[in-house]
Amino acid sequence: MKMKRSVLLLACLAFSPVQAASAIHWSYEGQGSPEHWADLGNEFQTCKKGQYQSPIDVKQVIDGKLPPLGMNFHTATQTIVNNGHTIQVTVKDSDDFMLDGEAFVLKQFHFHTPSENHLFGQSFPLEAHFVHANAQGELAVVAVMFKTGAENKTLAPLIAAFPAEEDRIEVMKQNLDLASFFPSDRHYYRFSGSLTTPPCTEGVRWLIMKQPVTLSAGQLAVFEQALKHANNRPLQPLHGRVIVE
Secondary structure, three states, X not given: OHHXXXXXXXXXXXXXXXXXXXXXXXXXXXXXXXXHHHHOOHHHOHHHHOOOOOOOEEOOEEOOOOOOOOEEOOOEEEEEEEOOOOEXXXXXXXXXXXXXXXXXXXXXEEEEOOOOOEEOOEOOOEEEEEEEEOOOOOEEEEEEEEEEOOOOOOHHHHHHOOOOOOOOOEEOOOOOOHHHHOOOOOOEEEEEEEOOOOOOOEEEEEEXXXXXXXXXXXXXXXXXXXXXXXXXXXXXXXXXOOEEO
């Protein structure tokens, strides 16, 4: 069963923003919106029946004295696409970190506006998901929240590279300093969850950085204009899950 789930997670990773290949049209609005995902096809049933779904509101946290996340930053970006669901960047020389004694390697990162996860009831205007996989294809997502404030210089070349058309894959001409995407304080909240897009596969290890970083109001407006609509799945019940810090 674990091997089957790992293969599924790895397959999901090949599609944006971490979703399985399917002819089924889903969206964030109308008849294809999140409350209807499970009605669109049998392969989306976990979106309704799953007990460990994401996103969540992080609260009632247990102090597990988790050490700060140690990441090796050496990423060379590869392509960028606006696929109608998100802005996604793939990488080829991937950052990595150790979790549970295993190496998780960055495969892609993408954005949601407003944030999907909440921190103690607070929503943020933008959330980045850095999607990693281990050798078995199991996923770990590191989430970073953005709040409006000072301009984010790391985002500037990324925004400049936004494709003019949806589903048009562009080669990134400039590498990004991904270390600057992350807060200097690398402590995080951890819980077990799922993909936040169909097929909502569970077994994903979630790590949400405690501290947000900033972007300017103008930069946020560019994201909102490019995406044309909110792309956040509503909060999901905890069903007794433990959140550790």
